[in-house]
Amino acid sequence: MTMGCRVLGGLITVLMVSACQRERSPEQRLQEARQSLEETRRDAQAEMAELQRRAAERKAEMEQELATALAEQQRRITQAEQEWQREQRAVAEYFQQETGASVATLGGAGAVQGRIVSTEPDGFSLRDEQGRTYSLGIDERTQVTQNQQPVSLGMYTEGTEVRASFIVRDDEALIAREVEILPMSPPAPAR
Known part of the structure; x- marks a missing residue:
């Protein structure tokens, strides 16, 4: 045990x-x-x-x-x-x-010179020396000058000679960017 x-x-x-x-x-x-x-x-x-x-x-x-x-x-x-x-x-x-x-062709822009044939609140028409008529619209960016001074396009009537640069919008409308009122010259003969 x-x-x-x-x-x-x-x-x-x-x-x-x-x-x-x-x-x-x-x-x-x-x-x-x-x-x-x-x-x-x-x-x-x-x-x-x-x-x-x-x-x-x-x-x-x-x-x-x-x-x-x-x-x-x-x-x-x-x-x-x-x-x-x-x-x-x-x-x-x-x-x-x-x-x-x-x-x-760059940006669809151009220039034309001629005499104003009509003005409207939103644009104007002009005829060049070859007799072609251009209808140009204006907008808030359009600059109108005479002797390098800003002026109103509405002050001028038929026969005023201008040089205008413009753009071509997508809808093919011509919109003036710069409009220069040229010195007075005798009106072109009527065609």
């Missing part, structure tokens, strides 16, 4: 030591809590780093998509500008064929 007592005593000792180890001191529990908190903090930092990495990747993807979209828009703008220039050249060619006058 002594052997049995010894084995039984050893088992009791092991159980008691195990029970003691299970019952940790407050300091041990605090230390374990600190370790657990530190592990949680490390995990959270790793997760945050992963989220930041993903966000940076998505940002780079979005910036690339934006750059691609901007390049496509720029390509479309360039195409539209080229088409507009082709249309302006076509308008200038048409204008030249119809009137015999030359219109600069």
